[in-house]
Amino acid sequence: MDIAGFVPFLLMIIVQLAYAGLNVISKLAIESGMNPLVLAAYRQLFATASIAPFAYWFEWYSISTLSIYIHNACINNVSEYASQVDKASYDSVFVFVLDRDFNLTLHLACRVTGNQILYFVGLKYSTATIACALTNLLPAFTFVLAIIFRQENLGIKKRSGLAKVLGTILCVSGALLLSFYHGKTIGLGQSSIHWRYAEKMEGTDTSGKGSSILGPLALIGSTLFWAGWFIIQTDISKKFPAPYTSTTLMCFLASFQCMLIAVCFDHSATAWSLHQAMRVSAALYAGIICTAIAYCLMTWAIERKGPLYVAVFTPLQLVLTAILSWALLREKLYLGTAIGSLLIILGLYAVLWGKSEEANKKDGIEKTAKEAMKDPKNDMELPSYVPSNGGNHREHSHSSQDAATLGLSPKLNMLFALILSSLIRRLAAQVVYRV
Template sequence: MDRRCCNCYKDLLPFMVLVGNECIITGVYTLFKAATLQGMSKYVFVAYSYTVSTILLLPFYFFYTRSVFRSRVVPKLSFSILFKIALLGVVGCSAQFLAYAGISYSSPTLSSAIGNLIPAFTFILAVICRMEKIAIKSRTTQAKVWGSIISISGAFIVTFYKGKSITITHNSSFFHLQQPNHILTSVDTNWAIGGLLLTVSNILLTIWFVAQVEIMKEIEDELTLVLVHNLFATILALSVGLLAETNKSLWKIRLDISLISIICTVR
């Protein structure tokens, strides 16, 4: 009985972690949208996010490498590995910029919906890279294929068709449905642009995930990979941010939703 409960817990744990991660991501995107409505720049947001993450990670990494409980040795980083991690940082940082730009044009709701494309894109890329084998008669393969088709179709629909608007009238507590929007006449330009940017961001994230798997085969140390990746991403984010936002006042973080949103993105 105990063994069965243990196995059940192990099966549910990845699912629970993924659901929790999605909730956190949705919350972060919502906080970011609220911060941008108060004048915060997406370039400044990404730059500070990576900077704070790297600063907090450095002492933890130092303790991790000096700890007597650590059994593994810090791997040596060759130029080839550093170059690959640098490219990984470029891809990850670019994905962040595009994601937050897409949210600026649309909403966190659209971001969460299009985020469902990542498993589909990952499956497709894994098949192309021969990391995943397709067995047509296998139920697992069929589930992955149909899941990919449904998620891609859903993302397309939610991008180009927003549906009815629900409002609350002043004279009544009842909800009021406005006239339905039609797919050919009601496409909001900013909404479509946001959907496109979010889609490209998810494609980059897919490449980012698959590339991490390949790099981990060479470095075999998760924390070292995360630290070096964050260092490169921080340098890139700060460089892009300083070039894109020359107004010094935009770099001043107030004690409001802007600071909270940056702290919540620390990863």
């Protein structure tokens, strides 16, 4: 392996090790008494502050583009809204301002908020190993949502489609087994590492609550929100191809949403205090290392090796988390957890293989089409058509796909906007009452 191939390989291992450390350090912070909602809010705040310099350095040109994009979206929404509604209430105006293209970033923020909050809540009522295992459901859930939103075809008659369907079934089966069945304890011996802080937390460990269904259900819901983020991220990347800037804006909006939700559930000053070293370490580690730095490294690797290369390393996080949890947190590994995790990993690789097979065929067809279009003898046969699109123009294919992707956008916009509006009103009422 040459240097050019070794560097992405090493960086992806470092990223997965960082995420494995996130599961462990977040578990310790939550066990020390930190509210998982507060941890989610601090993560988004530190992530915003740490990604913003990258956005300014690499994508300073996108600031003017973003201003024009928002301005045009607002103008289009005003004209469309004025033609449809004569009189508007407060709620309808609030929904209108957040509607259409401008609300794509709000959608992303809502999905990030749901993902982060449910993940940390699930981690509180589960173990770090189970939390890491259930995040591997992401490709399967993304595949299901892509079919629902008509971004992908089922294609069960093809090998690639059959592999993705079987992989999804394996992932779901593994998640159910992992959630509802523990079985016997697998004897791994005792760890020789003695960390006083972890041993102190062992007495108040909520791993016994890991048998509760609340933890796995929250983690599955977190993965669903994450899959929804991937679906809408596809559209916003086409309209605004500046990943660092859009991520900064997304984390900025998500930080306010997480703070509002956390304040509604616990507005005491002690809940937001960072007087303990573990709380500060968990918040900084989650926001800076596992959000900003890891995101930049994965973006760099995707540009050079492709998204499939990055996704293949995901199961490594489960192995590293299991080792760290056993060594530092003294977690016990159950038979149901091991078998369920194995099924999820097998399903993950089946889905990834199906996606790879599908991408290779698509690239081969497009390459053949381009070669045929360059040949003057085939000008009459292939004027401007692509066989992979069924004889349709490429522009028509993209427009129909975008239309299908945003088919439910207005309804989802209204739902998220009303939820956010109710949270803001509740917070304002509490503030007025206290004053």
